[in-house]
Amino acid sequence: MSGFVEKGIIRVHNHVGPDIWLMQIELPRIAKEAKPGQFVHVKVNDPRYILRRPISIAGTDAGRGIVEIIYRIVGKGTEAMSHLKVGDTLDCLGPLGTSFDMDKDHIVGIGGGVGIAPILFMARASREGQMTVVIGGRNKEEVFWKDLFPKKVRQMIVTTDDGSYGIKGFSVSVLPKLFAEEKVDEACVCGPGIMMRTAAEMAKEAGVxxxxxMERRMGCGIGTCLGCVCDRKDGKGHYKVCADGPVFNAEEVVL
Structure with missing residues (x-):
């Protein structure tokens, strides 16, 4: 899906975590079409930054025409975005990419860093009790996400590297026990590469x-520039993360 360009007014823009901002934009067409796992390609309102920035959709309110994104300042482009004000207009291309499979009865969503955003969208779109959510961060300050998840999730598991909140350890450390004790139909993962690779290996071992x-730097966002490719596991070339993904069967890509 190539999406469409829509300009919307910023309705909310709050600093919510360490270098992390939450933005709600009035984008009725994108809000109506977006599915969990998809992203928007955002044009920074600054002539110094030509390329758009790909940002996962964290949630939508189709009735109000709102798209919510949560982003971390990682460079000059996102730093410039953080200075935008409520009432400013933002140019977005979307919704782009593939989405997570939401048809399973029990889904475990595993997220780390800003990779938690698509897991949050999944949880918001899920049925009552359909999802178990596992999120992790370095410390208590980084797991502010826990308060954004709806109460309809089956279970919420939070881990921190330093043990300042929830279970001490990495998010993936709880998966073997979870997979062994509960009937899990699907695992959906987004976060740092090593976390996704480990979670995918654990899921495969458990038969889940x-x-x-996948996260990649993107130029066009629609599959033409080839700047975001990832290797196919079958050795037959590459996938374009923006167009063939960003959501993939873990057995199809090299993590």
């Missing part, structure tokens, strides 16, 4: 179908 959301 696994999807991963």
């Amino acid at each position: 179908f696994c999807e991963v959301s």
